[in-house]
Amino acid sequence: MWLLLLIPACLAAVLSCLRLVRVAATADSLAGAEQLYPNEAVGIGLYETAYLAGGPARVVDLVLVLMSARGRLHLAHTGWTTVVDPQGRTRLERALIAAIGPEGQCRTAPLREELAAHPTVLEIGGRLMLAGLATPAAVRESTLRAVRQVRQSLLLCLVLLGASLAMSAPGTGDAGTAVAWFSLPLILTSGTLLMARVDVHPYTRWAAPAGQDVLRSVRLPRPFGPAEDSEQELLTAVAMVGPAALPDARLRAALRN
Numbered sequence: 001m002w003l004l005l006l007i008p009a010c011l012a013a014v015l016s017c018l019r020l021v022r023v024a025a026t027a028d029s030l031a032g033a034e035q036l037y038p039n040e041a042v043g044i045g046l047y048e049t050a051y052l053a054g055g056p057a058r059v060v061d062l063v064l065v066l067m068s069a070r071g072r073l074h075l076a077h078t079g080w081t082t083v084v085d086p087q088g089r090t091r092l093e094r095a096l097i098a099a100i101g102p103e104g105q106c107r108t109a110p111l112r113e114e115l116a117a118h119p120t121v122l123e124i125g126g127r128l129m130l131a132g133l134a135t136p137a138a139v140r141e142s143t144l145r146a147v148r149q150v151r152q153s154l155l156l157c158l159v160l161l162g163a164s165l166a167m168s169a170p171g172t173g174d175a176g177t178a179v180a181w182f183s184l185p186l187i188l189t190s191g192t193l194l195m196a197r198v199d200v201h202p203y204t205r206w207a208a209p210a211g212q213d214v215l216r217s218v219r220l221p222r223p224f225g226p227a228e229d230s231e232q233e234l235l236t237a238v239a240m241v242g243p244a245a246l247p248d249a250r251l252r253a254a255l256r257n
Contacts, residue, residue, distance in 0.1 A: 001164070001167050002164035002167060002168065002174065002177075002178040002181075005160040005161075005163055005164050006160070006164070006178075006181050006182060006185075008156070008160065009153075009156060009157045009160045009161070009182060009185045010184065010185050012152075012153040012156050012157070012185070013153045013154075013157060013185035013186075013188045013189045014185075014188070015153075016146070016149040016150045016152070016153040016189070017150060017153075017188055017189060017192045019146050019149060020146040020147060020149070020150050020192060020196060020200065021192075022146075023139075023142050023143050023146040023200070024143070024146075024196070024199055024200045024203070026139065026142075027135075027139050027143060027200070027203040044133075044214055046062060046066075046235055046236065046239050047059050047062060047063075047092065047124055047239075048124060048127075048128060048133075049214075049215070049218055049236070049239045049240065050062040050238070050239035050240075051121075051124050051125050051128060051134065051206060052128065052133060052134060052206055052207035052211045052212075052214060052215055053206065053207070053215055053239060053240050053241075053242075054206060054242055055116075055125075055206040056116040056117070056121045056122065056125065057112065057116050058239065058242055059092075059116075059121050059124060060096075060112045060115045060116050060121065061112070061238060061242060061243055061255055062235065062238050062239050063092050063093060063096055063115075064081070064096070064108075064112075064255065065234070065235065065238050065243075065246065065251070065255075066235055067093060067096070068251065069231055069234065069235075070231075071084060071085070072084050072085040072093070073085075073096075075108065075251060075254035075255065076108075076254055077250045077251075077253040077254045078254075079107055079108050079109065079254070080105060080106070080107060080108060081100060081105065081106060081107075081108045081111055081254075082104060082105045083097055083100055083104040083105070086104065091120050092120050092121070095115065095118050095120045095121075096111075096115055099111055099114050099115050099118065108254060108255065112255075125137070125206075128211065132208060132210050132211075133207065133208055133210050133211035133214060134206060134207060134208055134211055135203055135204075135205060135206060135207065135208045135211075139203055140203060140204060140205075140206070143200055143203045143204050144204050146200075147193070147196055147200065147204065150189055150192055150193055150196070151189075151193065153185070153189050154186065154189040154190060154193065157182060157185045157186050157189060158186070160182070161178065161179070161182040161186070164178040164182065165178060165179070215240070218236070218240060234246075234247075243255040243256065
């Protein structure tokens with residue numbers, strides 16, 4: 001009976017590993033493609049750094065913290081965002097105020113989701129992709145999906161192996177034979193995942209390998225307290241690390257809600 005369980009385990013392992021190999025080859029070919037314009041033409045600022053470090057959601061967190069620090073927004077720990085100054089200084093700030101709506105107040109969580117998909121935020125990623133600094137969204141999503149499928153195949157093999165052992169009659173040697181045969185898809189999937197840690201993992205990040213070099217060149221501020229550090233240091237920390245870098249617990253709670 002265990003042979004009937006071995007077949008789907010092997011099929012799932014082979015197909016998922018082949019898919020991951022194909023996705024990795026596609027990612028490598030895109031990484032080797034010529035950039036449409038040099039990195040210097042992008043202008044790596046705080047928003048670009050935030051996108052490379054955490055994607056569109058990190059850009060939204062950064063603009064929320066920036067406007068809150070300058071008194072143009074009020075972020076309540078109860079999960080509400082209120083406009084204090086309706087005059088946006090940049091396109092992104094104006095997009096944020098427009099997303100809040102004419103009432104000047106909305107829930108923070110839906111606001112973050114809506115603004116993360118706004119063309120103004122996506123444009124930042126588009127420029128970084130054209131410069132070879134950001135991983136194309138399609139490549140990142142397909143890579144994450146392929147890695148997830150290999151992990152699921154590994155879990156399926158373990159479950160089917162457990163079922164095979166449960167069905168094996170004691171004293172017949174079927175259990176040892178099942179373990180020996182199931183070790184093939186288990187080795188294939190686990191080995192593929194180990195290799196993916198080196199060859200594929202860089203393409204699961206928002207920053208491409210060249211973008212990772214840019215992030216490594218950004219100097220994080222020293223450990224700080226709320227009264228002794230500049231706004232620029234705070235914003236840089238949020239861009240690189242996210243809301244966890246905020247010293248104000250109520251502001252962290254506001255963004256988490």
